[in-house]
Amino acid sequence: MTTDAPALGARQVVFPTAGSMDLRSTEVPEPGASDFVMRVRRVGICATDLHLFDGHIGDPFPLVPGHEFVGDVARIGADAAxxxxxxxxxxxxxxxxxxxxxxxxxxxxxxxxxxxxxxALGPAAAREYGVNISRSVEPGLWGGYADYLWVPAEAIVHRLPADLPWDVAALVEPLAVAFRAVHRGRVAPGDTVVVIGPGPVGLLMAAAAKLSGAARVVMVGTRPSRLALSTRFGADTTIDSQATTDVASAVVAALGSLADVVIEAAGVPSAQTQAATLVRRGGRVVLAGACGWTADVTFGSDRDLLTREIDVLPSFLSAGGYEPSIEALSTGAFPFDELITHRFELEEVQSAFDLVRHKKDGVVKAVLVLSD
Ligand SMILES: [Zn+2]
Ligand SMILES: [Zn+2]
Incomplete structure (x- = not known):
């Protein structure tokens, strides 16, 4: 590091308390020998960020939100380099x-x-969902809704191809989440897969299942526009669960039997319960949608699980998913850019949240553009 480098100033969105947000500027410290500073180019807006804002996740405030960030190395310590x-x-x-x-x-x-x-990393309450950059790293407050992010030595970093557009690169984390769920379900060539919930991650799960060799993918959801979009991301058949009285029969009609693997991505307990009714005997059910800390789920114990030996496999976050995600985005196997429906400047974060929260204007994925 040169010591005469000019100080970096960063805009960042801070949630000082539940339900409030500020746009602040902060000075970014010089990285230590084993750290680096990342310039954030894009950060995806995730439903989780809205839950954080609302105080539903239990993270201590103040915080800088944003976990779907991509960018480039701005300054790097000698040991880190x-x-x-x-x-x-x-x-x-x-x-x-x-x-x-x-x-x-x-x-x-x-x-x-x-x-x-x-x-040394802070109170146990801060770590309910694991230790992460945005909550636990000194110095300062870090998160993806910012121009710069501090990256400590223990962070896991993946190189992105130079020709991958930033907007598409912003899907690396949600697609990694999708791949983890598909891997947890041990989706193998020839398998039939049902995905419940065509949100951004559910759509990406259909794609990840196909890329993992699934023979047929069925998307179950409630919004016709999202179901239609899922056919661009690997779904062979769609089922509108509000227009269908018997979803299990519709799955059998589509696949010839219940599914080898059902992946729940809707994030509601009723969808988790339903998932166990759509899987064949001895099949796998992956629970990947976050339902909220206080939610409980009920299964037909003997009816759906015991007598049919169903494997119930929760899938949390993205571990092991980044590598296949970057590979898939690079090869352009699906029209991933179509998922990025809205782009906002950091100053427009309030309107971006409003759009995502109320699912306005056909939004699928909105991203904040920090810089090009
Ligand atoms: Zn997310
Ligand atoms: Zn560990």
């Missing part, structure tokens, strides 16, 4: 979670459920 093989200008995606890499869960590759419990 050597260890990571990165230099200024390299295009990257950074995983939000900061796993320890040492615990049993990390060593088996399930770093999304890292068991690190380091008191």
């Amino acid at each position: 050597a260890a990571r093989g990165l230099e200024v200008g390299d295009r990257i995606a950074v995983e939000m979670l900061l796993p320890c890499g040492q615990c049993s869960r990390c060593r088996e590759g399930r770093y999304n459920i890292c068991e690190r419990d380091d008191p």
Whole structure:
């Protein structure tokens, strides 16, 4: 590092308390030897960000939201450059979670459920959903809704191809979430897959299932426009669950039997219950939609699970999903750019939230454009 580099100033969106947001400017410190500073180019707006804003997730305030960020290396410490093989200008995606890499869960590759419990990282309440950049990293407050992001030594960083447009690159994290769910369901060539919930991640799950060899994919949802869009992302058949009295029969009509794998991405307990009724005997049900900390789900214990030996497999976040996600986005296997329906400047975040919250104007995925 040169010590005479000009100070970086960053705009950032801060949620000081539940239900309020400020646009602030902050000075970005020089990275230490093992850290770097990322210039954020795009950050996707996720339904989770709205839940954070509303105070539903239990994260301590103040915070800077945003976990779907991509950008490039702005400044990098000497040790970080050597260890990571990165230099200024390299295009990257950074995983939000900061796993320890040492615990049993990390060593088996399930770093999304890292068991690190380091008191130096803050109160236990801050770590209900794992340790991550946006909540736990000194100095300052970090998150993707900002011009710059501090990236510490333990962060997992992925290189992005230089020709991948930033807007498409912004889908790296949601597609990684989709791939994790598909992997948890052990989707294999020839399998039949039902996805419940054609939100952005559900649409990407259909694509990820196809890319993992699924023979046929059925999308179950309630909004005709989203169901139609799912056919561009790998769904062979769609079922409107509000217009269909017996969804299981509709699945059998489409596939000739119930599905090998059902992936629930709707984020409501009723969809999780339904998932177990759409899977064949001995099949796999993946629960990937977040329903809220206090939600409970009920299954037909003997009827749906026991006597049919269903594997119920929760899938949390994106561990192991970034590599196939970047590969899929690079090859352009599906028209991923069609999912980015709206782009906003950071100053317009309030209107962006309004659009996403009320699902206005046919929004699928909205992104904040920090810089081109
Ligand atoms: Zn997200
Ligand atoms: Zn760990």
